[in-house]
Amino acid sequence: MKIYYWSPFLSRIATVASVIKSIEAIEDYSKKKVDLSIIDSVGEWKQIPEKTKNIKIIKLYKKSIIEKLPRGGFLRSRFTQLVIFFLSFFRLINLLKKDKPDYLIAHLIISLPLAVMMLIQSKTKLVIRISGFPKLNIFRKIYWKFFGKKVHKVTCPTIATLEKLKLLNIFDQKKLFLLHDPIISPKTIVLKKK
Numbered sequence: 336m337k338i339y340y341w342s343p344f345l346s347r348i349a350t351v352a353s354v355i356k357s358i359e360a361i362e363d364y365s366k367k368k369v370d371l372s373i374i375d376s377v378g379e380w381k382q383i384p385e386k387t388k389n390i391k392i393i394k395l396y397k398k399s400i401i402e403k404l405p406r407g408g409f410l411r412s413r414f415t416q417l418v419i420f421f422l423s424f425f426r427l428i429n430l431l432k433k434d435k436p437d438y439l440i441a442h443l444i445i446s447l448p449l450a451v452m453m454l455i456q457s458k459t460k461l462v463i464r465i466s467g468f469p470k471l472n473i474f475r476k477i478y479w480k481f482f483g484k485k486v487h488k489v490t491c492p493t494i495a496t497l498e499k500l501k502l503l504n505i506f507d508q509k510k511l512f513l514l515h516d517p518i519i520s521p522k523t524i525v526l527k528k529k
């Protein structure tokens with residue numbers, strides 16, 4: 336089984352640790368052989384901690400441009416998200432068509448995987464990971480509802496987020512699941528006990 340993670344981030348947030356811990360949990364507890372990779376859109380994943388260097392990274396671009404993109408503030412971050420969307424659009428399509436992963440788990444800037452999955456014929460199942468409590472303006476609600484038809488599952492980190500999405504009726508209710516962030520690892524507990 337092949338699983339790709341899509342999680343382009345602009346700053347070190349909890350989602351980064353969540354992605355890494357998710358990969359580690361799948362590696363530790365999966366009964367099947369799983370090929371796990373993170374898609375690096377513009378060089379953001381070159382900053383991952385040393386202890387996670389064994390995680391496979393698929394670079395959409397050879398050169399990193401994350402340092403050149405504006406960060407901080409609402410307008411600057413939205414501009415950068417648009418740049419990532421347009422720069423990654425065709426490269427993500429080509430990657431999914433070529434590699435044919437079984438699952439694409441999208442954590443951040445999910446607008447791109449939503450659009451891509453609507454446009455291509457693929458057996459890849461899209462899993463949306465809602466990070467935190469989403470701010471849903473009218474545009475985002477319409478966008479998610481329209482493009483959300485191709486979503487296989489939607490996971491929420493809290494009961495409050497799950498209930499909010501159920502009330503908004505954006506995704507099919509049967510596709511919504513509670514899945515807490517995997518922030519605690521047994522290895523960390525054992526080390527701290529020592």
